[in-house]
Amino acid sequence: xxTLLAALLAALLAAFFAATPARGAEPPVVAAASDLxxxxxxxxxxxxxxxxxxxxxxxxSSGNFRHQIAAGAPFxxxxxxxEEYVAALHxxxxxxxxxxxYAIGRIVLFAPHGSAVTPDADMASLAAAxxxxxxxxxxxxxxxxxxxxxxxxxALQRRGLWEALKGRLVLGENVxxxxxxxxxxxxQAGLFAYSLxxxxxxxxxxxxxxxxxxxxxxxxxRMALLAGAGPIAREFYAYLQQPAARAIFRRHGxxxxxx
Amino acid sequence: MDGPALLLSLRLAAxxxxxxxxxxxxxxxxxxxxxxxxxAWVEGALALPLVLPPTVLGYYLLVSFGAGSxxxxxxxxxxxxxxxxxxxxxxxxxVIFNIPFAxxxxxxxxxxxPADVRHAAACCGLGRLETFxxxxxxxxxxxxxxxxxxxxxxxxxxxxxxxxxxxxxxxETRTVAISIYDRVQxxxxxxxxxxxxxxxxxTLAAMGVVxxxxxxxxx
Amino acid sequence: MFEGLEALIRQxxxxxxxxxxxxxxxxxxxxxxxxxxxxxxxxxxxxxLSRTDGMITCGGERWRDSDxxxxxxxxxxxxxxxxxxxxxxxxxxxxANVAIAIDGGTRGERxxxxxxxxxxxxxxxxxxxxxxxxxxxxKQRVAVARALARDPHVLxxxxxFSAVDRATRERLYVELATLRRELRMPVVLVTHDLDEAAMLxxxxxxxxxxxxxxxxxxxxxxxxxxxxxxxxxxxxxNVYAARVAAHRDGATWVEWNGVTLQARPQAAFPAxxxxxxxxxPAFVVMHRRDRPSRGEHENPLAGVVKDALAxxxxxxxxxxxxxxxxxxxxxxxxxxxxxxxxxxxxASVSFLADGIHLxxx
Numbered sequence: 001x002x003t004l005l006a007a008l009l010a011a012l013l014a015a016f017f018a019a020t021p022a023r024g025a026e027p028p029v030v031a032a033a034s035d036l037x038x039x040x041x042x043x044x045x046x047x048x049x050x051x052x053x054x055x056x057x058x059x060x061s062s063g064n065f066r067h068q069i070a071a072g073a074p075f076x077x078x079x080x081x082x083e084e085y086v087a088a089l090h091x092x093x094x095x096x097x098x099x100x101x102y103a104i105g106r107i108v109l110f111a112p113h114g115s116a117v118t119p120d121a122d123m124a125s126l127a128a129a130x131x132x133x134x135x136x137x138x139x140x141x142x143x144x145x146x147x148x149x150x151x152x153x154x155a156l157q158r159r160g161l162w163e164a165l166k167g168r169l170v171l172g173e174n175v176x177x178x179x180x181x182x183x184x185x186x187x188q189a190g191l192f193a194y195s196l197x198x199x200x201x202x203x204x205x206x207x208x209x210x211x212x213x214x215x216x217x218x219x220x221x222r223m224a225l226l227a228g229a230g231p232i233a234r235e236f237y238a239y240l241q242q243p244a245a246r247a248i249f250r251r252h253g254x255x256x257x258x259x
Numbered sequence: 260m261d262g263p264a265l266l267l268s269l270r271l272a273a274x275x276x277x278x279x280x281x282x283x284x285x286x287x288x289x290x291x292x293x294x295x296x297x298x299a300w301v302e303g304a305l306a307l308p309l310v311l312p313p314t315v316l317g318y319y320l321l322v323s324f325g326a327g328s329x330x331x332x333x334x335x336x337x338x339x340x341x342x343x344x345x346x347x348x349x350x351x352x353x354v355i356f357n358i359p360f361a362x363x364x365x366x367x368x369x370x371x372x373p374a375d376v377r378h379a380a381a382c383c384g385l386g387r388l389e390t391f392x393x394x395x396x397x398x399x400x401x402x403x404x405x406x407x408x409x410x411x412x413x414x415x416x417x418x419x420x421x422x423x424x425x426x427x428x429x430x431e432t433r434t435v436a437i438s439i440y441d442r443v444q445x446x447x448x449x450x451x452x453x454x455x456x457x458x459x460x461x462t463l464a465a466m467g468v469v470x471x472x473x474x475x476x477x478x
Numbered sequence: 479m480f481e482g483l484e485a486l487i488r489q490x491x492x493x494x495x496x497x498x499x500x501x502x503x504x505x506x507x508x509x510x511x512x513x514x515x516x517x518x519x520x521x522x523x524x525x526x527l528s529r530t531d532g533m534i535t536c537g538g539e540r541w542r543d544s545d546x547x548x549x550x551x552x553x554x555x556x557x558x559x560x561x562x563x564x565x566x567x568x569x570x571x572x573x574a575n576v577a578i579a580i581d582g583g584t585r586g587e588r589x590x591x592x593x594x595x596x597x598x599x600x601x602x603x604x605x606x607x608x609x610x611x612x613x614x615x616x617k618q619r620v621a622v623a624r625a626l627a628r629d630p631h632v633l634x635x636x637x638x639f640s641a642v643d644r645a646t647r648e649r650l651y652v653e654l655a656t657l658r659r660e661l662r663m664p665v666v667l668v669t670h671d672l673d674e675a676a677m678l679x680x681x682x683x684x685x686x687x688x689x690x691x692x693x694x695x696x697x698x699x700x701x702x703x704x705x706x707x708x709x710x711x712x713x714x715x716n717v718y719a720a721r722v723a724a725h726r727d728g729a730t731w732v733e734w735n736g737v738t739l740q741a742r743p744q745a746a747f748p749a750x751x752x753x754x755x756x757x758x759p760a761f762v763v764m765h766r767r768d769r770p771s772r773g774e775h776e777n778p779l780a781g782v783v784k785d786a787l788a789x790x791x792x793x794x795x796x797x798x799x800x801x802x803x804x805x806x807x808x809x810x811x812x813x814x815x816x817x818x819x820x821x822x823x824x825a826s827v828s829f830l831a832d833g834i835h836l837x838x839x
Contacts, residue, residue: 029428037445056429059441071325072341073426176444183446201446375565378527381552382559383579384628393578397569
């Protein structure tokens with residue numbers, strides 16, 4: 001009993017005295033939309049390898065980041081999945097400039113192995129499965145604040161499936177949670193970013209089809225340096241626009257602006 | 260396994276205790292032994308974090324820490340960096356959402372000390388501080404250990420509030436609970452499983468300590 | 479200035495108190511009265527555990543003077559207080575419980591002195607026990623040792639015998655009676671038990687509804703209560719309405735129940751006044767058939783035995799006069815048996831003139 005308490009106390013003290021790194025010496029934080037999960041980590045690794053500097057990446061929904069940045073979150077780069085958020089922050093003086101378009105996103109229809117849904121581009125199988133009541137749950141990101149959720153909603157509306165599906169949606173807090181819901185088999189289908197479907201962790205768990213970009217407004221992904229960005233952040237921002245980084249985005253299923 | 264996140268959580272828990280424990284002891288002792296109008300309301304308010312959804316608490320904290328709030332702006336003017344999305348902000352939030360976990364066990368412990376035992380201390384010539392150190396503290400000790408352990412464990416586990424006011428910045432506000440959530444989204448079940456196990460073991464050990472000390476030591 | 483303890487307390491809330499208390503150094507004063515009469519409140523006021531209006535002095539020191547705004551905190555009053563449930567510190571050993579109250583000296587000196595006190599209370603060998611490992615009587619003795627450890631200017635005991643069984647209590651009575659001979663400070667003992675008060679104290683103060691109503695020796699209270707209320711509180715039940723007839727021949731004469739009784743001279747009550755008379759059972763003599771006893775000529779009364787209840791060595795008798803008044807007294811059981819004292823038997827008794835006590839009506 002006493003030794004247990006002593007051990008707890010020792011752990012406490014160790015944690016307590018663990019050095020707090022000096023502010024500013026820490027690598028800058030990049031707030032990136034969730035669809036970039038695998039792509040941006042690869043770019044950051046390349047950046048560290050080539051330039052010897054590190055950035056910290058935090059992933060989430062673009063809408064949430066937009067509000068956190070407005071509330072003063074100490075991010076230095078914002079990589080949004082929707083250019084509107086960057087525009088809004090620019091208007092509020094939170095960004096250094098209007099930013100640049102770095103990628104155009106696409107969405108897929110994904111069905112895990114064993115699902116009643118067979119992914120096809122016009123979503124006929126999904127429509128049939130819905131009609132026959134073989135689909136309980138379909139995962140998308142929350143359209144309220146996640147751009148990929150909005151694109152998914154538009155696609156379902158275009159195909160006339162939105163009303164029928166509305167009661168069966170599971171909403172991910174961001175697009176990567178939507179992908180996780182669908183690929184884990186918790187939902188029979190999901191609409192989410194192509195970039196996530198391409199990752200082995202998702203791809204091996206089901207089948208997917210890339211949906212035509214005519215089904216939704218283009219997901220114009222814009223990034224910007226935020227007020228107070230330091231030299232490393234500026235360097236990374238430039239690196240993101242270099243051919244090496246662009247190649248990574250392309251490999252992860254993004255269309256690139258100007259191509 | 261996200262080592263920095265675990266270390267950060269431990270540091271957060273330690274700082275929370277350093278700030279909260281003295282406050283909790285003072286407040287719980289006062290609540291235990293005084294009667295006044297509106298006491299039930301004070302106790303109710305202090306218990307709020309227990310029943311309030313973490314998102315509601317997180318929302319209010321974010322609003323009061325953020326840019327444009329007196330607290331947030333004041334802190335920024337003093338230190339040059341924002342309170343929200345910083346480790347200090349996280350400590351403050353953690354102190355607030357842990358209030359009931361620290362105050363309630365300590366209050367129960369102080370309440371269980373008979374008034375005559377305190378009177379006897381005064382009759383023995385002990386001053387306030389001496390009475391507190393030599394009589395009250397040893398007698399309330401099991402409750403205070405409970406308060407320490409519950410606060411510690413709860414800090415490691417808290418998710419909603421930390422995510423809302425902290426913003427998941429690696430090494431600064433990404434605690435182990437958020438890191439687990441992040442690993443799940445990254446479909447890294449090995450990492451998530453490992454960290455969950457670590458958290459489970461720590462929490463289990465903590466509860467063991469609580470129950471071992473809860474046994475009355477003087478009987 | 480008065481050397482002992484003196485308290486003059488007057489307050490309305492939270493408990494109404496109107497009390498006067500005096501206790502000399504070396505004297506044991508019992509504070510007695512029915513439960514809820516304010517005994518404990520008064521004791522706590524003396525200790526400083528509650529703040530009351532009035533004046534409290536002890537050993538020439540002013541502890542409380544509400545007019546002058548003086549209130550000496552408990553820890554500076556040098557009181558030894560033995561609580562009803564002893565209130566020992568449960569996490570400390572017996573010796574530490576006592577040592578903590580000793581001030582001055584090195585740690586070693588304090589422990590040695592605490593050991594001496596425990597030994598004096600017959601607790602040698604139990605120094606390292608925690609309170610939970612002690613019997614009720616042992617706890618009480620630790621509590622007394624702790625109370626004495628400060629060399630208190632007054633020793634206050636709050637119902638110190640209520641939490642132990644009867645056999646232990648008898649033993650503790652003897653111990654306290656022995657101990658008190660060595661004590662040089664005023665000792666105030668709160669108890670609701672009149673026999674206990676009579677046995678252990680020099681004088682007692684009777685408290686009722688927060689008011690101190692009579693102070694005196696146990697004998698005085700039992701035989702000369704100042705009011706019929708006091709008579710009731712001390713359990714004196716032979717109280718009757720009467721009228722003062724005259725003061726003559728060195729005695730006071732009262733008319734009661736159609737007869738004239740000779741009483742101890744009590745000139746304070748004028749002839750013709752309505753009074754209450756109290757006749758303590760010890761002053762009621764039953765006339766024996768076998769042999770006449772002393773005092774039979776004093777106030778003889780004929781009547782019948784209403785009932786007789788044998789309570790071990792003594793028999794409680796209720797005797798009824800022709801007028802229907804009931805007189806209570808007790809006689810040795812063997813006497814009752816020999817004289818065939820039983821319900822319905824005709825008998826006669828005498829009120830000894832010395833014992834008839836007059837009280838205002």
